[in-house]
Amino acid sequence: MPKSSAFVPGHISGFFQVCNEFNDPARKGSRNCGPCIGAGVLTEVKTRESSSSKIEIFINDKEAPTALTSRTVVGEILKILDKPFEIKVNHKVKAPIGAGYGTSGAGAIGAALAVSRALKLRLDRSKVFSLAHKAEVLCGTGLGDVGAQMRGGLIVGLEPGCFPYGKLKEIGITKDMSIVCGTLGPFSTSELLNDPEFRNRSKKAGSRALKDFLSDESIKNFMKVSREFVSELGILDEELMEILDGVSSDCPWGASVVMLGRAIFAPARPSESKEVRKGFLNYFDRKSVMVPKVDFEGARIST
Known part of the structure; x- marks a missing residue:
């Protein structure tokens, strides 16, 4: 077998910009x-x-x-x-x-x-x-x-x-970077992606975000642009907004929302990740917080 x-x-x-102009x-x-x-x-x-x-x-x-x-x-x-x-x-x-x-x-x-x-x-x-x-x-x-x-x-x-x-x-970043993530729950991606009004908002906000990021390709600017994109997209519920505001003060580069999900992420160096995680635990239970490393290898065969 x-x-x-x-x-x-x-x-x-x-951040993202929906591109659906072609049928292919x-x-x-x-x-x-x-x-x-x-x-x-x-x-x-x-x-x-x-x-x-x-x-x-x-x-x-x-x-x-x-x-x-x-x-x-x-x-x-x-x-x-x-x-x-x-x-x-x-x-x-x-x-x-x-x-x-x-x-x-x-x-x-x-x-x-x-x-x-x-x-x-x-x-x-x-x-x-x-x-x-x-x-x-x-x-x-x-x-x-x-x-x-x-x-x-x-x-x-x-x-x-x-x-x-x-x-x-x-984009070049330090190889020991971690991403602290806190998750509230699932989100209906297909439902949003099939909403014409949402797609149009993403096109405008995403185009602006990409332009702003390419003017300064740093992790700090990536997080700044991502946060601005989320606000412009208008999909934050009150609970997620409160958590995002709360954890951001403990994050050296700030925090933003995982697109598309009811989850928040923040990059951190090894010396910072413990404190950032501690800040997340004020809003998420332990099972809902993970601190994976950035993966630089991409898809690969295991066996």
Whole structure:
């Protein structure tokens, strides 16, 4: 029974601009910026030849029939094969699901990498990028996580879409950076992304945020621009606003909201992360706070 596994980091967007001018999902996406984090998704895949093709998706060992993004990716790979296979995919997720940490994109990439390795398909990284990005767009689970997750680091998406349309740039930051995160709960990404009024607001606010960030590509300015973007987007509820104001004073570079989620993040050096985490614990319970490192490796095969 050929098997393989892959790890893909999570991803946080501090700001984004919805780009949906084209019908081709390869050209849709977002311009955005944010770090990849070590709280990601480990995907384990088992395969075997069969009389008919079958796909089973599990999340943390529980069957997940609604994991459409991963199912779509595996379905596309099955079309490449000249014989049917049964494929079992198990995502071990290390970040809160549905809270803006890019877990659906991480799962889709991991499924593509691991299935390709298990079946010796030798799909190149641009093909994996394309498969996962298109699945995210078609399933409405995300627009701009996949490119960053393939690469790792603090990434700004300059142009939307996957290969050959998407354009990414890595922003230099210290290699020991952590991202303190506090999560209140999930957020309906697809519902917002399908709202025309919200998309229009994101286009205006996101365009301004990208321009302001590119004038000063520093972590301090990234957090400043992200905070301004959140305010302009107008999606903060009273509870989240109160927490954001409360934790910001303990954060050396400030704090902002994970897009799109009911969660807050703040970068910190090793010498600062303990104090920042302590500030978060005034508003979040311990299980809701995590302090992952920035992941600079990006998506990779584990076994």
